[in-house]
Amino acid sequence: MSEDQVIIxxxxxxxxxxxxxxxxxxxxxxxxxxxxxxxxxxxGARVLMDVGARTVLQPxxxxxxxxxxxYDMTLVSVISTNAETxxxxxxxxxxxxxxQPARPDGExxxxxxxxxxxxxxxxxxGQVARHEGHxxxxxxVNAGAEIIAGGDVIVWGKxxxxxxxxxxxxxxxxxxxxxxxxxxxxxxxxxxxAPEGRPERPLAPEQAFVRDGTIVVEPWTIRD
Amino acid sequence: xAARVITITSGKGGVGKTTTTANLAVSLGLLGQxxxxxxxxxxxxxxxxxxxxxxxxVYDLVDAVEGRCRLRQALIRDKxxxxxxxxxxxxxxxxxxxxxxxxIDLCHQLRPDFDYVLIDSPAGIEQGFQNAVAGADExxxxxxxxxSAVRDADRIIGLIEAGExxxxxxxxxxxxxxxxxxxxxxxxxxxxxxxxxxxxxxVPEDEHIIVSTNKGSPVAHDTAVxxxxxxxxxxxxxxxxDVPFMVFDSSGNLLDRLRRLIGPQRKGSx
Numbered sequence: 001m002s003e004d005q006v007i008i009x010x011x012x013x014x015x016x017x018x019x020x021x022x023x024x025x026x027x028x029x030x031x032x033x034x035x036x037x038x039x040x041x042x043x044g045a046r047v048l049m050d051v052g053a054r055t056v057l058q059p060x061x062x063x064x065x066x067x068x069x070x071y072d073m074t075l076v077s078v079i080s081t082n083a084e085t086x087x088x089x090x091x092x093x094x095x096x097x098x099x100q101p102a103r104p105d106g107e108x109x110x111x112x113x114x115x116x117x118x119x120x121x122x123x124x125x126g127q128v129a130r131h132e133g134h135x136x137x138x139x140x141v142n143a144g145a146e147i148i149a150g151g152d153v154i155v156w157g158k159x160x161x162x163x164x165x166x167x168x169x170x171x172x173x174x175x176x177x178x179x180x181x182x183x184x185x186x187x188x189x190x191x192x193x194a195p196e197g198r199p200e201r202p203l204a205p206e207q208a209f210v211r212d213g214t215i216v217v218e219p220w221t222i223r224d
Numbered sequence: 225x226a227a228r229v230i231t232i233t234s235g236k237g238g239v240g241k242t243t244t245t246a247n248l249a250v251s252l253g254l255l256g257q258x259x260x261x262x263x264x265x266x267x268x269x270x271x272x273x274x275x276x277x278x279x280x281x282v283y284d285l286v287d288a289v290e291g292r293c294r295l296r297q298a299l300i301r302d303k304x305x306x307x308x309x310x311x312x313x314x315x316x317x318x319x320x321x322x323x324x325x326x327x328i329d330l331c332h333q334l335r336p337d338f339d340y341v342l343i344d345s346p347a348g349i350e351q352g353f354q355n356a357v358a359g360a361d362e363x364x365x366x367x368x369x370x371x372s373a374v375r376d377a378d379r380i381i382g383l384i385e386a387g388e389x390x391x392x393x394x395x396x397x398x399x400x401x402x403x404x405x406x407x408x409x410x411x412x413x414x415x416x417x418x419x420x421x422x423x424x425x426x427v428p429e430d431e432h433i434i435v436s437t438n439k440g441s442p443v444a445h446d447t448a449v450x451x452x453x454x455x456x457x458x459x460x461x462x463x464x465x466d467v468p469f470m471v472f473d474s475s476g477n478l479l480d481r482l483r484r485l486i487g488p489q490r491k492g493s494x
Contacts, residue, residue, distance in 0.1 A: 061242040122420055123382075124381055124382030125375050126379045127382045143418075144378065144379065152479070158419075210377075
């Protein structure tokens with residue numbers, strides 16, 4: 001219940017955290033539950049926390065910062081329209097953003113729209129594509145490269161690197177590729193390795209998904 | 225006319241960056257180009273040895289950058305080619321002795337007087353590499369047909385893409401035709417399929433390289449050696465000529481040929 005009151009959204013500048021209603025302790029617990037299931041997806045992120053109009057005291061802010069720190073995240077700033085919360089944020093040494101009053105109320109309550117990105121290139125060793133939504137690649141994912149997606153992953157090419165679909169815990173995510181020979185494949189909390197000695201040429205495009213708690217790979221058959 | 229500044233790099237060590245730099249410098253020199261070869265491997269100076277100029281080093285790159293000498297004074301003229309120069313690395317310093325901005329400036333100073341500036345990069349992706357590619361117009365990646373070298377080349381190509389140097393070109397070094405024929409070595413197609421960049425040249429494994437390196441006389445001077453021919457071909461391609469790639473497939477007994485007809489054996493998936 002309290003998990004639903006926490007919205008985590010990756011942005012270009014870091015992670016935007018929106019905190020809804022309920023007792024603060026429960027909200028932080030809910031936040032931790034969410035972070036546990038994301039398998040380090042937000043590791044190293046700078047966090048901007050929107051608490052709306054509620055009163056949040058300094059110890060509560062510090063408790064939240066500590067919870068985030070356990071997942072290698074840094075609470076950088078607080079967004080608040082509440083004078084008391086703003087004072088507490090200043091006391092805690094956090095950055096403070098006071099939203100412009102012109103903004104219509106209630107808009108912030110909408111759930112984040114999970115979109116996808118398209119990469120039209122080969123991902124090379126050491127390159128990481130990280131996106132909260134779906135990721136599509138036209139090109140190869142070479143050994144040593146990584147895709148970490150909150151949603152599904154589609155590769156129009158060869159996958160030889162690491163792909164993590166449903167990185168925020170979604171077991172229903174899938175990975176589709178013209179040829180799957182990944183170093184590792186992860187879907188939600190599950191990890192699989194491609195079997196040794198795969199044939200050099202793919203027979204058909206393949207799809208990986210979770211069935212009964214394990215990742216399975218099946219050829220993609222065109223149905224007409 | 226301004227020089228083209230080309231950095232030769234690889235990620236992995238020991239794949240032949242220095243040998244390639246020396247031989248391309250000589251090959252371009254033999255084609256009448258004014259060339260300066262820069263050893264950017266500060267602290268692990270080698271290019272002077274391979275070019276046979278080590279006992280002529282008085283000033284080095286760091287001396288020139290730090291103003292202890294004029295740039296001209298640090299340039300060493302080659303023994304045989306009058307339009308080929310070496311700018312040696314400092315041996316007693318490390319990679320932090322020079323900054324990328326200083327390398328860019330150095331290249332600018334050399335541009336007016338030469339046709340080609342070839343920079344021999346150190347291995348790795350740290351500051352030494354960053355210095356070596358900072359001033360480059362183009363980057364040439366050296367790899368050998370080994371999975372580890374190809375993996376590192378892939379990493380380097382990715383890093384080059386992030387800068388704005390234009391796509392890197394590839395030289396595949398130390399191909400052993402016999403092993404490729406047996407299906408025991410990645411062949412050119414396998415490497416290109418992974419890296420997907422333009423091929424600038426293929427150089428066969430050649431014992432003459434070791435001999436010439438030890439003598440300090442780049443093999444490119446010796447027209448009879450296959451590796452020398454390969455380096456010259458690369459130099460001509462750099463000058464814009466359309467030179468076909470060498471084919472190392474002229475020998476082999478009946479069984480080998482049959483095997484080739486059937487197709488290469490399966491290699492482990494990369």
